[in-house]
Amino acid sequence: ETGVTQTPRHLVMGMTNKKSLKCEQHLGHNAMYWYKQSAKKPLELMFVYNFKEQTENNSVPSRFSPECPNSSHLFLHLHTLQPEDSALYLCASSQSQAPLGDEQYFGPGTRLTVT
């Protein structure tokens, strides 16, 4: 138990569906992250939020839309996805200040399958 929870753990959706992934951290951190993990590739950073403000969007397609209502919650809204978007989506959190800001704690991930 890392203090970061993600729901749902598994999601199957069609290309025309709209769904949302949820992440919650209980660590008192101020920075939250979304990553995509595909087989045989390094973790790909998607979005970074610091004190609820988006500070990084790593050229992510607009069919992925993040939302951070407060420092403890992070959402990833999904719509009109493609089969190549199937992957494990990981949420992480960290303190906002360096060097502790480099220590990111991950949730268990949501395994997404797009059919």
Added chain:
Amino acid sequence: GQQLNQSPQSMFIQEGEDVSMNCTSSSIFNTWLWYKQDPGEGPVLLIALYKAGELTSNGRLTAQFGITRKDSFLNISASIPSDVGIYFCAGRAGSYQLTFGKGTKLSVIP
């Protein structure tokens, strides 16, 4: 962006053996982290390193921040079956976000 080379990609070892894996970067890093990921779970932070030459242990795990600041090593002593998993290195150069290696998949033969 920054690039990390992690090796080996996979390894099979006998229970009780020591294990060593490493990461190298093309840039000077300020931070090196090591994570372990079990199947169906997210990565778990094992060790964090912040200074060149730093050697840090966590139980049977020992990691070092290379003196050139372009590499890091993780050693596991006296491996046991629960050490099975994928080990990732991660590092940060300058003001960039963390960069992750592709992982080393460890299998332990009882």
